[in-house]
Amino acid sequence: MPSSVLNNDHYEKDRVALMGRHREFDVEKVLDAALCVFWRKGYEGASYSDLTEAAGVERPALYSAFGNKEALFRRALDRYYERYLDFIPKSLELPTARAVAAHILYSAAELHTRHSHHTGCLGINGVLAGSDEAEPVRQALIEARAGGEAQLRERLERAKAEGDLPETAKPEALAAFVMAVSHGMAVQAKAGFSRDMLEAVAEQALSAWPAGSSTTSG
Amino acid sequence: MPSSVLNNDHYEKDRVALMGRHREFDVEKVLDAALCVFWRKGYEGASYSDLTEAAGVERPALYSAFGNKEALFRRALDRYYERYLDFIPKSLELPTARAVAAHILYSAAELHTRHSHHTGCLGINGVLAGSDEAEPVRQALIEARAGGEAQLRERLERAKAEGDLPETAKPEALAAFVMAVSHGMAVQAKAGFSRDMLEAVAEQALSAWPAGSSTTSG
DNA sequence: CCGTTTCCATAACGAGCATTACGATAACGC
DNA sequence: GCGTTATCGTAATGCTCGTTATGGAAACGG
Structure with a gap:
């Protein structure tokens, strides 16, 4: 949810100018x-x-x-x-927590390998590290990342309340886990991993997904 | 295994000079x-x-x-x-594949949060992205990362041969998964995650670890 | 104690960075 | 069509980057 931390000073310039030369x-x-x-x-x-x-x-x-x-x-x-990251809010509307997690992970695997000339995730590549002058940008990326994870955590808390996740489930840890795997895949995509390989990672990550009381396994 | 890709031109200068002024x-x-x-x-x-x-x-x-x-x-x-990453080769000597994975993940959680002024992983922070001039360094990091993952994969292949992992297990995917979680934790550490939170991620990652034929669960 | 060798510190190098004056150009209102 | 206004391309700004030339200082061999 990066828009909340953005400097909007220049957004207004997007309007069509009424006078003077037009933007070409x-x-x-x-x-x-x-x-x-x-x-x-x-x-x-x-x-x-x-x-x-x-x-x-x-x-x-x-x-x-x-x-x-x-x-x-x-x-x-x-x-x-x-x-590009619209699959996150979309996934939150899926009926089960497992479906949510699966959609996020497989979508990430696809996105991170979609373009051969810019692999991985812009949010991760942006500034994991850098000079001190880039600190504000780094903070913006951190906040944006945290926003997505918070949305997922809330969705998983709802799932727990609905019995879609067991009482023992920890939504915060599960959300962090899903995001960690997604971030890890982004790093691996930067290292040249194929989509197939990332999907195998996603599959392994999902194989431990806790079953809810009303879930039929298999 | 970064030493294989290093330029050794300046290593020799570490020897004590026999003549001239000494390094201070x-x-x-x-x-x-x-x-x-x-x-x-x-x-x-x-x-x-x-x-x-x-x-x-x-x-x-x-x-x-x-x-x-x-x-x-x-x-x-x-x-x-x-x-700092010596826990990887050390972990490979542990008796079971699960113990190997657990040791790697919990060690990573600790390392990535050990120092408050430089969190995460040097190998990940180094250059996920950067200018074209940093491409050789980026390649060196990619190769080093791949080296660690390859070691883990080989260890898991051995575990499969020993019956410590089921016949259906895919060592390559499992190794990639463990590394992905580790990399994801490194990113999260950069975003300020606590060691406890990262350990919860590690725990979730391990909860799906495939059982071998001789493994007693619980 | 002199000559050689190596290191130290100051200060400079050219290149590239993000940013911006500047004058010319084009599109509007009147 | 004239004045206003905004964008255009050119070229320059000051700054920081990685790297190095230079001269003095220190430690050795003989």
Whole structure:
């Protein structure tokens, strides 16, 4: 849920200008290009030259449209959650906790290997480590990550209340576990793992899923 | 197994000089300081100023002792595997596959939260993403990571042959799963997770461990 | 005690970084 | 069509990066 931590100062510039010369490039397409560069190289690893080259737009155009590098990254991160990590909120609507976990893990396996030129997860690649100047960005990624995990935990608490998970189940630990496996797969995808291999990891992770009172096993 | 991919050009300089002025700093201590900086900031996130400040040594001294930043990082990575990731080869000597996996996961949970100022795993933090110039370092980390996983896979293949894992077990997938959970915990440690939380993740990961023919459950 | 060798510290190197003046250009309201 | 306004491309800003040239200081061999 990164939008809550975003600096919105430059969002207003997306409106169509009523006067003066019109913007000649498509902001959405530029954002997509930036997203790919950040996905591949992380926040600090992506230079403005990388970004302008990928976007096909000169440097001042990017600044006028998004503010600065950090704001551009936050826009890209928002877009990433909306357009690529949308399987998380969708999965939460599935009927059983196990189905939720399975959908998250298999979707992650697919996403992390979908594009050969930017594997893994933008949120993980972004800034696990970096210079001190990138600390605000790192915090934004941490908060976004925590938001997704919190949603999953709440869903699993509901499942426990519904008898879909046993009384002994610990929703917080289960949610952390699912996210840990997902993050681990993101790292492995960066190391070149195939989708099949990641799906085998997901399968193993699911093989221990606790059964609810009304669940039929098999 | 990073030593196989290391550039050894500067190792020889560690010998005590027989002539000329003696080195005034302790190479081991400088290496430890560099290791901590890289652990915290990653490869590209750590600047030479960071390194010299942490080591208490001037820039040319680091260059004369280690060559350049990449060589220094590789030395630090070697040291990391020797002094911090030694629980992996040690765990492989445990009697059962489950004990191996448990030891790896709980050791990882401890290591990733041991130092509050550099959490997670140096191998993961190092360079998941970064500029193109860091590609050789990224490859070195990928190879080192793969080496550890390969060792675990071989150990699990042995366990399968010994009946310690069922015939249906897939050692490659199991090894990837254990490493994925470990990597995921490293990411979560970077996000501020406590050791207790990571141990809960490890426990969940182990709850599905396949039983061998001679294993008594419970 | 001199010559050689090696290390130390200061300070500089060129390159790349994120960011921005600047003047020209284009689209609107009136 | 003229003034206003916003974007355009070019080129420069100051800063930090990794790396190294330079000269003095220290430890050895003979």
